[in-house]
Amino acid sequence: MITIVGERLNSTRRAVAGALAERKADFVRNEAVRQAQAGAHFLDVNAAAAVSREIEDLKWMIGVVQEAVDTPLCIDSPDPKAIAAGVEAARGEVMVNSITAEPERAAAILPIVRDRGARVVGLTMGGAGMPETAQQRRDLAATIVDMAARYDVAADRVYIDALVRPVSTEPAQGRAFLEALRLIREAVPGAHLVCGLSNISFGLPNRALLNRTFLAMAMATGLDAAILDPLDARIMASARAGCALLEMDEYCRAYLAAHREGRLGE
Secondary structure: OOEEEEEEEEOOOOHHHHHHHHOHHHHHHHHHHHHHOOOOOEEEOOOOOHHHHHHHHHHHHHHHHHOOOOEEEEEEEOOHHHHHHHHHOOOEEEEEEEEEEOOHHHHHHHHHHHHOOOEEEEEOEEEEOOOHHHOOOOOOOEHHHHHHHOOOOHHHHEOOOOOOOOOOOOHHHHHHHHHHHHHHHHHHHOOOEEEHHHHHHOHHHHHHHHHHHHHHHHHHOOOOOEEEEOOHHHHHHHHHHHHHHHHOOHHHHHHHHHHHOOOOOO
């Protein structure tokens, strides 16, 4: 099965930011339980909206989530200090979100990843900003995997994010992302490929249709992990169907189980 990272406990959502500020534990627990029950393999936790209290909020949220579910956490922050605090507070398997191809950020975060044996998301972004072409993404991915190796973090612990960009404003970026997946898979075959899926549809109507269509296309090109809303039953059904069709689900067992549980929809 493709690795699903549940995106709903992110403080960029107004409801999550409010729950953190007001310590609404029931809201956080409910979001965690629903995502876990829907099939998320990791839960992204982000408390960066309130910078002055990010570490305090993040540790509180991690505690609430871990009281409710055993699903591993993805510690998501632009601040290496918050990542270190989150990794320390989390139990069991951990993912870190994220590093880039910038050496300074890698030096601050990869030792944390190494010492914990964590997984890490690597954004194909360097000092020049966001990449435009598939080749730029491929080169940045190779740099990230090489940097990780220098900190004794193996390629199979790295999840390369080739950075989906909205086709509403940059029509060529959907194709460029898919081509990047192919190039990265060839260049660093041991690494995983992940994306923040919903960026593709920003600014367009019926975003759910675009998201699940793009997910199927990306999976066929090598994507094996996605940061998405697992409460979207249709996109989860598309993920399960894609796994069955792409030899990611032995004898279609997970697909059949989902069918019996009524998880595939109409």
